Amino acid sequence: MNVLEIRDLSVDYLSGSGTVHAVAGVSLDLRRGEVLGLAGESGSGKSTLANAVARLLRPPAAITSGSVVYRRQDGSSVDVLALGKSRLRAFRWKELAVVFQSAMNALNPVSTVGAQIDDVLRVHVPGMSRSDRAERAVELLRRVGISADRRRSYPHELSGGMRQRAAIAIALALNPEIIIMDEPTTALDVVVQRDILHEIRELRQEYGFAVVFITHDLSLLMEISDRIAIMYAGRVVETGSAKAIHRSPRHPYTLGLLRSFPRLHGPREELLGIPGSPPDLRALPPGCAFHPRCGMAVAECSSVLPELEGDVACLLNGGRGLEDAS
């Protein structure tokens, strides 16, 4: 069952030098309780898509088409793009929470982490007593691996990993159904990063929230995601289970991305990467935007824009795997 349904969503950035089509006709489902990883080179539109869903876009960004529907367990649904200011504030904490790249920016530097959790609870759960709030803050911090006495610490007194954990605890405060994590751990060392993400997977099993996870680290993404959506030039070009994408990528771009990253397990392979660079989003090449960089392109690829059919948007590979990459 889906918790979020994105349909034909497009986002432009309006600038003096031309309109940047950052997200172009994206349709994507988030299933209840899953971890969905968004992958793609820098500039492919991952953050713009996530920010559109969380209603965090600011001018010059403009949503030019599409819909985002949030589905509650009781069968009711919310038209996310139509939410007014006050309903949006409630939606963002109670139903969807965001953990940003830099926990330092998300945390208030002049307030202790305990007080910040308390603030969220006080504003959004008016009937909750002071002692219940304190208890809940300690419990949330404990869940993310922070001891109770640390609730009196200010963000600058915590390590990067601890700050990230505190940001996650705050995001969990109201038991949201969806957590969006945009590069939540890149500033941390690899071991801390993996630890935190594995804990998020465990927390998810307990609390049942779904996660949209964005990172440049493809091997980490494979490790913690149930499903993956690959973006190129503002479009989703392939979706599938992490396993299927890892074993048999179907889009040539996915194959290139996988070859660009060292494998976590198994024999070392040459890192082939992808030739060339991503296109200018103000003036996309006709047809498939990837065709100028694609070693498998045929003449048709430069004139026909492939639809996302059978989980892959490629004229050549509608139904079959390109090769077994396992």
Ligand SMILES: Nc1ncnc2c1ncn2[C@@H]1O[C@H](COP(=O)(O)OP(=O)(O)OP(=O)(O)O)[C@@H](O)[C@H]1O
């Ligand atoms: N404020 C802005 N004004 C104009 N263009 C923007 C703005 N913000 C982002 N863009 C452009 O939109 C496109 C998509 O950016 P976005 O940050 O969504 O990509 P991304 O895949 O998340 O990249 P990264 O992995 O580097 O975060 C890029 O071409 C970027 O230059």
